[in-house]
Amino acid sequence: EERVKVDYAGAVLLLITNTCFVYAMNQFPHLGFSHPLVIFFAILSAAALFFFIRTELRVKTPILDLNLFRNRLFSAANLSLLFITGTQSAIAVLMPFYLQNLMGFTPTQMGWIIIANSVVIIMVAPIAGGLSDRFGSRLLCSIGATLIVIGQFLIASWDQQSTIFQMIFPQALTGLGWAVFNSPNQSAILGTVPRDKVGAASGMTVTTARIGAVIGIALSGLLLTNGLYSGGMPAAEIESPQSWGASPEIFLDAFSHAIHVINSFAILAIVFSAIRGGSKD
Numbered sequence: 001e002e003r004v005k006v007d008y009a010g011a012v013l014l015l016i017t018n019t020c021f022v023y024a025m026n027q028f029p030h031l032g033f034s035h036p037l038v039i040f041f042a043i044l045s046a047a048a049l050f051f052f053i054r055t056e057l058r059v060k061t062p063i064l065d066l067n068l069f070r071n072r073l074f075s076a077a078n079l080s081l082l083f084i085t086g087t088q089s090a091i092a093v094l095m096p097f098y099l100q101n102l103m104g105f106t107p108t109q110m111g112w113i114i115i116a117n118s119v120v121i122i123m124v125a126p127i128a129g130g131l132s133d134r135f136g137s138r139l140l141c142s143i144g145a146t147l148i149v150i151g152q153f154l155i156a157s158w159d160q161q162s163t164i165f166q167m168i169f170p171q172a173l174t175g176l177g178w179a180v181f182n183s184p185n186q187s188a189i190l191g192t193v194p195r196d197k198v199g200a201a202s203g204m205t206v207t208t209a210r211i212g213a214v215i216g217i218a219l220s221g222l223l224l225t226n227g228l229y230s231g232g233m234p235a236a237e238i239e240s241p242q243s244w245g246a247s248p249e250i251f252l253d254a255f256s257h258a259i260h261v262i263n264s265f266a267i268l269a270i271v272f273s274a275i276r277g278g279s280k281d
Contacts (some may be wrong), residue, residue, distance in 0.1 A: 010063040018207065020045035025218040031267070051203035064204065065197055071260045073137075074201070076276035077185050080141060081205060082212040083269040084148060088174065090216035090262045094224060098158060098255055099167070100203035101244045116168045117221060120175030125183055132184030144181025149266045156259035160248055169221050180272075188276070211220055216222025216262065223261055 009237060024041040031038050057063040069075045092114075099110045106207045132140055151173035158167065193201045229249035237243045244251045 005059075005061050006270060007055075007059050007061055007063040010052060010055050010059065013048050013055060014063060014180055016048040017045050018211070019054055020048065021211070022214050028218050028222065030221075037123050042278070064200055068193055068197060068201060068204070073188055073194050073276045075191050075198035076145060076272040077141070077189045077192075078204065078208045080145065080181075080269040080272040080276075081189075082208050083272070084145060084178070085209045085212035086216035086219070087152065087266040087269075088148070088178070088216070090220035091155060091259055093217050093220045094258060095155065095176050097224070097241055097244065097251075101241050102160070102251055103162075104245070113164070113167050114171060116171040117175035117178075120172045121179045124176055124179035128180045129187065130181035132187050137184040137188035138273065138276055140184040141181050141276070142270055144177045144184075145266065145269040147177030147180065149177075149263060149270065151177060152259060152263040152266060156256045156263065158255070159252055181209045181269075185273075219262060220258060223258035224254050227257050229253070237259065 020041045024038050024045060027035070027038050027041075035041075056064055057068050095114065096110060099105045099113060100107065105113070128140060128144075141234055151170040154166070154170040154173070172252065189205055190198055225238060228244075228250060229235075231247075231252045233244075233247050233254055237247065
């Protein structure tokens with residue numbers, strides 16, 4: 001019986017790539033892109049990624065079969081996931097600043113507003129999973145991504161006069177969009193690979209989602225901070241989020257602009273959902 005060789009080199013290089021990338025993105029909003037520490041870890045991550053790809057193309061049993069990305073459905077589904085998780089993570093970071101620091105909600109009250117997203121996901125996700133077998137992933141993922149874009153657009157329109165309904169409805173809409181998007185997308189990714197590659201494909205989706213979340217969180221901090229600076233908020237006030245309510249116009253402009261920019265990436269998820277291949281379109 002032939003023993004399966006473990007791709008230790010690939011595993012180590014992938015760990016270095018992800019760790020350095022996550023750290024660089026985490027420090028980016030605080031130190032800026034030109035800071036030596038950010039540059040060093042970004043270069044180290046890129047170098048590790050280069051050697052990882054080189055290793056995976058040469059070893060007999062790679063930890064990640066790059067040939068999977070030759071499949072249009074697999075690649076498009078992962079790119080859709082990357083943009084959706086990135087935008088949702090970014091906006092999840094920004095919303096508490098609006099709800100708590102500007103509108104004055106307590107953490108408990110804020111939780112009741114945000115929970116609408118999760119409630120809808122729990123209710124709809126099992127149904128969406130069944131529908132994917134009937135309609136295929138292209139239609140459902142495109143619809144789901146579109147609902148998320150609409151919900152996030154409504155969040156960008158929040159102001160000091162927004163009602164509780166205006167705050168909860170976009171949460172429910174994005175939750176519906178995620179429920180309609182995620183289950184069919186996961187099924188499409190796992191269904192397009194050979195049975196012996198399902199584990200690798202599943203791990204790839206987790207990595208994709210985590211990278212998307214890290215990029216989104218870093219981007220949200222960068223966009224909001226730059227918006228506050230551009231609006232004329234003093235540096236000392238920017239460093240103290242509790243004081244942002246004293247300059248509501250500046251905060252709302254920065255908040256709205258940041259979400260619109262972030263939401264533009266979610267539009268790419270619609271595009272990649274629509275152009276993916278599949279037996280059921």
